[in-house]
Amino acid sequence: MNLKRLLSMAVLAALSSAAWSAPDAAALGQSLSLKMAVDTNKGAAAGAPCADLGADWASCLKGRLILENRGGEVVPAGSGWSLYLHSIRRILKLDSPDFAIRHITGDLYQLTPTAGFQGLAAGQKLELPLIDEYWLLQESDVLPRPYVVVDGQPPALLQHDSSDDASYLLPLTGDNWKNPAGEQRPLATPEQRYHTFTPRGLPLSAAQVAKRTIPAVMRQQAGSGQVQVSGLSLNLSGLDPAQRQALAERAAQLGLRANGAPVAGGVAGTKLPADIAVSGGYRLSIGQQGVRVEGYDAAGVFYGVQTLLGLVPQGGGAIPAMTVEDAPRYAYRGMMVDLARNFKQPATVRRLIEQMAAYKLNKLHLHLSDDEGWRVQIPGLPELTDVGARRCHDLSETRCLLPQLGSGPDNQSGGGYLTRADYIDLVRYAQAHFIEVIPEFDMPAHARAAVVSMEARYRKLMAAGQPQAASEYRLLDPQDQSNTLSVQFYDRHTYLNPCVPGSQRFVSKLVSEVAAMHHEAGQPLQTWHFGGDEAKNILLGGGFQDVSGSDPGKGKVTMAQQDKPWGRSPACQALVSSGQIKSVDDLPLRFARQASGIVASQGIAAMGAWQDGVHGAAGASDFATAHTLVTEWDTLYWGAAQSSSDLANKGFKTVLAMPDYLYFDFPYELNPREHGYYWASRDTDSYKVFSFAPDNLAQNAEVMPDRQGKPFAVTSSAAPARFAGMQGQAWSEIVRTDAEFEQRVYPRMLALAERAWHKAAWERPYQAGETYQLGVTHLVDKAALNADWQQFAAVLGWREAPKLEKAGVRYRLPMPAVQPGSGPYAVTTEWPGARLQYSTDGRSWQTYQPGRQVQANYWRGVSQDGSRVGRAETLSGQ
Known part of the structure; x- marks a missing residue:
C-alpha cells in the first residue's frame, strides 16, 4: 500500500466522527464532482487492448474519471450508493479496485463503489483509469449531470456538474485535439482565423450592398434615386388575414410603422415572365410612386414583400429604386428540427418559423420521436407523453424514460412535449408564413420512446384486467430475445417490431390523429415522414470481427451472440417460415411499404424517409403514396454525389441533407471549446454552407476537403438529376438548451436559405465525366465565389444580424480574427459590422473600433446591443 493511500486512510479515520452515519444522497450530491481527463486519444498506440475490448475499428482512448470530494465532510468507505453518469462514448473498461461500472442503456452508466473503496476525505481526489471507444475531441463530448442514487432516497444531482455552460472535460494536452484518424486542419485560433478570413477578400460597406438581399434575387434592374421607407402600408390582394398579419408583424419587428410607403399589388399569375411564373415567383417594383408586388401566387406576393423588408435597414431608411424579378431555385427549402432528443419550447419554434419565412424557407421538418423522447400529445395514447416525454430515475421505466443525454434524474434538460393545441397552433402559424410542417415519427428503429411507452400502457391495462386493449398498440414481440446494440447503444427495445399487429395499428392511429390536427390547423397533411434510418446492430458492422479473428484494426466481438434486429423474434420468424419474407433483412423495407399504404389510405400525397429507409427499393413506384420523398444524408466524401443522383433518377423526390455541409449541430470551427458532434465535419461555418453547390x-470536392482536412476526388458519373431541394438539420443530442439551439442554427440558416433559393453564377453546370479535387483541379471560379461571399457577409453583418437581435434570436457571435505584429494588431471578423471586445488582463473589456491601434492579448465577440458576449480567447504565445 503506498504512502498516499496510508495518509488518506489516516485522515478518514481522524474524521470518522464527522462522517455520515449512512450514505446520504443529497449530501453526496453537494460534495462530489466528476471530471474526465484524456491521456491519449491514440489508445492502441499507447498499449490499450482496443481490439480485444471490442472497439469499433480498434479505436479507443485512455483516460481518467476524476472523482473529487469538494465538500467539508468525509465520503465514507463502503457501498450503499451508486453514481450514474452519461457517456456518449462506450466505456469499454474501468481499471480501478475502488469502483465497478455497468452499462444501463444508451449513454447511461452505473458507477458503484466496491469493497475496496476506502472513502474520500474532504478535498481528496480519486482517479479511475478507463478506456473509451473512439476519442474525445470536444468539450461537449463529456455530458453534465451525473447523479447519486441511494435506495429509499430521492436521486441527487451532482451540483458541481449540473451546468450546461461548464466543461467537464479537462483541457486536452499535446495533440489530443487532433482526430487520431489523421488531422490536416490547423486549430482555430484568433491568428488562424485571420489567415482564413483574409483570403476571402476585403469586407464591403453597407452602402456597397444596399441592393443585395439574403437570399439573392434572380435579377434586378436599377431605378432612379432612392425611396425612404420608415413604415409600410400593405394593400395586397391574394393573402389571407393571417398571412397579411405575418408580414405586418415582421415589419413591426424591424421597427417600421404600420402606415407609410404604400405597398400594392397581388397575384398576377402567368402575366409574369415565364421563368418567374412558378410558385413563389414575383416581381417587385420600388420607385418614387410607391412599391408594387406582383406574385405568381400568394406565396410570391408574400416573398416579394419579404424581399422589400430585406432591403430596408433596421428601423427604416433609404433603399435604392429598382425592379426585381425573382423565383425560387427549389420547391423544397427546409429546416429539420430535432425536438425528440432534447425538447425545444414552442416559442423558439415560432421564432424559427418567422426567420425561415423572412429568408424564404418553406418546409419545417419536425423530428418528433426518437429513442430519447416522444414530443406530441396523441389522443387515446396518453402514455406516449406521460412516459415518453419525461426522463427520471425509474429503472422499470413505468413512469418515465431513463435519463439520457445529460438530462440528470429530474428532467433538468430534455423533457417536455407539444400538447395537441400547441402542435395545431404551430402548424397554423407556419401556414400563415407559407411553411409546410412535415411531422416525422421515426420507425422502425429509433423508436424506443414509443416502445417503452406502449409497454407501460400494456402493463397498466393488463393490471386493470383489459388484455385486449393492452395488446392493441403493443410494439414488441414479448418472446423476442434478440441481442442487438443500436447506434445510440440501446438494446432491442429501440426497434418497433414490424411483425406484430400492434405496430400497424399504432401507425394507423398515429397518422389519423396527426392528420386531424393538421386539418384543424387549416394545413391538410401533405407529407408524412416515416424516418426509417439505422435499423441495424452496430456490432455486426465492418469495424468488428469475431473473437477468433486476428485483424489488429477491428474490434473483437463474439459474433455468435449477436443478432440482427428481430433476428430471434418468433413473430418475424413465422413470416420467414411462411415465405412472406426471405429473412429479417427484408423487414425494414416491407414495413416502409406497409406504412406508405396506411399514409396513402388517409389521403396524404407523400411519404418521406431518410435514404436508408428506402434501401432495397427499386424506385418510388414501390410505395403506395403518389410521391416518395427521400432525405439524403450521405457525406460527399463517402459517395453522396452518386447516391443522391441514383435516388433522384429512381423517381424519389430527393432532398439533400449532407452532414458535411448541412448538419447544424456540428461545430462551426475546429476547436475543442466548440460544441457539437463531428463525425462528418469538425468545421462547418457559414462560408462552407454558402459554398455548397447542390446541383x-x-x-464541392474542389472547394472543401473531407472531415480530416484531406482532399478527395469526385467524378460526375451519374446521369444528370433534378433534386427536390435541400434542408439544414438541427439535431439535438447535445444541444440541450433553446439558447444553444439558436447559436447552432443562426447564422448558418441564412447561408442555407441563400443556396436553396438562389443559384450563384460561380456554380458550374453539371457535366457527366467531370472530376473535381481540391488542389488538383481548378475548374471552380473561387474568386467569384469569394466576391459573392463578401456581398452575403456584408448584408449579414450590416443588416441581418441586427434584425436577428431585434427578433430575440441568440445567434452565434462572430469570433475574433487577430494578427499580432510589432505595431498595432491587424483585426478582422467573419462579417463586417460585427463587434469585438479586447482586454489586456482578461477582466476589463473595451469595445474595439475598426482602425484603432490596439495591442491586447484577450479578445471576444459581443452582440450589437452588448447583452451577450462570446468565448474569450488569448493570442497564441502571449
Whole structure:
C-alpha cells in the first residue's frame, strides 16, 4: 500500500466522527464532482487492448474519471450508493479496485463503489483509469449531470456538474485535439482565423450592398434615386388575414410603422415572365410612386414583400429604386428540427418559423420521436407523453424514460412535449408564413420512446384486467430475445417490431390523429415522414470481427451472440417460415411499404424517409403514396454525389441533407471549446454552407476537403438529376438548451436559405465525366465565389444580424480574427459590422473600433446591443 493511500486512510479515520452515519444522497450530491481527463486519444498506440475490448475499428482512448470530494465532510468507505453518469462514448473498461461500472442503456452508466473503496476525505481526489471507444475531441463530448442514487432516497444531482455552460472535460494536452484518424486542419485560433478570413477578400460597406438581399434575387434592374421607407402600408390582394398579419408583424419587428410607403399589388399569375411564373415567383417594383408586388401566387406576393423588408435597414431608411424579378431555385427549402432528443419550447419554434419565412424557407421538418423522447400529445395514447416525454430515475421505466443525454434524474434538460393545441397552433402559424410542417415519427428503429411507452400502457391495462386493449398498440414481440446494440447503444427495445399487429395499428392511429390536427390547423397533411434510418446492430458492422479473428484494426466481438434486429423474434420468424419474407433483412423495407399504404389510405400525397429507409427499393413506384420523398444524408466524401443522383433518377423526390455541409449541430470551427458532434465535419461555418453547390455535387470536392482536412476526388458519373431541394438539420443530442439551439442554427440558416433559393453564377453546370479535387483541379471560379461571399457577409453583418437581435434570436457571435505584429494588431471578423471586445488582463473589456491601434492579448465577440458576449480567447504565445 503506498504512502498516499496510508495518509488518506489516516485522515478518514481522524474524521470518522464527522462522517455520515449512512450514505446520504443529497449530501453526496453537494460534495462530489466528476471530471474526465484524456491521456491519449491514440489508445492502441499507447498499449490499450482496443481490439480485444471490442472497439469499433480498434479505436479507443485512455483516460481518467476524476472523482473529487469538494465538500467539508468525509465520503465514507463502503457501498450503499451508486453514481450514474452519461457517456456518449462506450466505456469499454474501468481499471480501478475502488469502483465497478455497468452499462444501463444508451449513454447511461452505473458507477458503484466496491469493497475496496476506502472513502474520500474532504478535498481528496480519486482517479479511475478507463478506456473509451473512439476519442474525445470536444468539450461537449463529456455530458453534465451525473447523479447519486441511494435506495429509499430521492436521486441527487451532482451540483458541481449540473451546468450546461461548464466543461467537464479537462483541457486536452499535446495533440489530443487532433482526430487520431489523421488531422490536416490547423486549430482555430484568433491568428488562424485571420489567415482564413483574409483570403476571402476585403469586407464591403453597407452602402456597397444596399441592393443585395439574403437570399439573392434572380435579377434586378436599377431605378432612379432612392425611396425612404420608415413604415409600410400593405394593400395586397391574394393573402389571407393571417398571412397579411405575418408580414405586418415582421415589419413591426424591424421597427417600421404600420402606415407609410404604400405597398400594392397581388397575384398576377402567368402575366409574369415565364421563368418567374412558378410558385413563389414575383416581381417587385420600388420607385418614387410607391412599391408594387406582383406574385405568381400568394406565396410570391408574400416573398416579394419579404424581399422589400430585406432591403430596408433596421428601423427604416433609404433603399435604392429598382425592379426585381425573382423565383425560387427549389420547391423544397427546409429546416429539420430535432425536438425528440432534447425538447425545444414552442416559442423558439415560432421564432424559427418567422426567420425561415423572412429568408424564404418553406418546409419545417419536425423530428418528433426518437429513442430519447416522444414530443406530441396523441389522443387515446396518453402514455406516449406521460412516459415518453419525461426522463427520471425509474429503472422499470413505468413512469418515465431513463435519463439520457445529460438530462440528470429530474428532467433538468430534455423533457417536455407539444400538447395537441400547441402542435395545431404551430402548424397554423407556419401556414400563415407559407411553411409546410412535415411531422416525422421515426420507425422502425429509433423508436424506443414509443416502445417503452406502449409497454407501460400494456402493463397498466393488463393490471386493470383489459388484455385486449393492452395488446392493441403493443410494439414488441414479448418472446423476442434478440441481442442487438443500436447506434445510440440501446438494446432491442429501440426497434418497433414490424411483425406484430400492434405496430400497424399504432401507425394507423398515429397518422389519423396527426392528420386531424393538421386539418384543424387549416394545413391538410401533405407529407408524412416515416424516418426509417439505422435499423441495424452496430456490432455486426465492418469495424468488428469475431473473437477468433486476428485483424489488429477491428474490434473483437463474439459474433455468435449477436443478432440482427428481430433476428430471434418468433413473430418475424413465422413470416420467414411462411415465405412472406426471405429473412429479417427484408423487414425494414416491407414495413416502409406497409406504412406508405396506411399514409396513402388517409389521403396524404407523400411519404418521406431518410435514404436508408428506402434501401432495397427499386424506385418510388414501390410505395403506395403518389410521391416518395427521400432525405439524403450521405457525406460527399463517402459517395453522396452518386447516391443522391441514383435516388433522384429512381423517381424519389430527393432532398439533400449532407452532414458535411448541412448538419447544424456540428461545430462551426475546429476547436475543442466548440460544441457539437463531428463525425462528418469538425468545421462547418457559414462560408462552407454558402459554398455548397447542390446541383453539381462533385464541384464541392474542389472547394472543401473531407472531415480530416484531406482532399478527395469526385467524378460526375451519374446521369444528370433534378433534386427536390435541400434542408439544414438541427439535431439535438447535445444541444440541450433553446439558447444553444439558436447559436447552432443562426447564422448558418441564412447561408442555407441563400443556396436553396438562389443559384450563384460561380456554380458550374453539371457535366457527366467531370472530376473535381481540391488542389488538383481548378475548374471552380473561387474568386467569384469569394466576391459573392463578401456581398452575403456584408448584408449579414450590416443588416441581418441586427434584425436577428431585434427578433430575440441568440445567434452565434462572430469570433475574433487577430494578427499580432510589432505595431498595432491587424483585426478582422467573419462579417463586417460585427463587434469585438479586447482586454489586456482578461477582466476589463473595451469595445474595439475598426482602425484603432490596439495591442491586447484577450479578445471576444459581443452582440450589437452588448447583452451577450462570446468565448474569450488569448493570442497564441502571449
